[in-house]
Amino acid sequence: MLITVTRTGGFAGRERTGSLDTECRPDGIELERLAERTLSAEDAAGREPLPDGFHYLVRVDGKTVELRDPYLTEEQRQLVGAVLGEGA
Structure with a gap:
């Protein structure tokens, strides 16, 4: 499974994108489970953005969900964090 996350916004307004393929990772099954739950969650497109908050586009196998701070689940x-290499 290929997972791509693009983060925009924040105080500096910089864009950051990361991708990972779960196939050869020891934590691949866990990441796939997290991705499936993320895709099934409510899309944040209609939620009020937080000033200087981050905005995320999560793409998994051709499906996309939009997320916004502070509305992300754990x-x-x-x-x-895993996809952008920032830890969990």
Whole structure:
């Protein structure tokens, strides 16, 4: 499974994108589970953005979900952190 996260916004307004393929990772099954739960969650497109908050686009196998701070669940934060290389 290919997971891509693009983060925009924040105080500096910089864009950051990361991708990972779960196939050869020891934590691949856990990341796939997090990705599936993220895709099934409510999309944040209709939620009010927080000034200087981060905005995320999570793409998994052709499906995309939009997330915004501060509305991420703990599982979504773990997934975003893993893909962007920022820890969980």
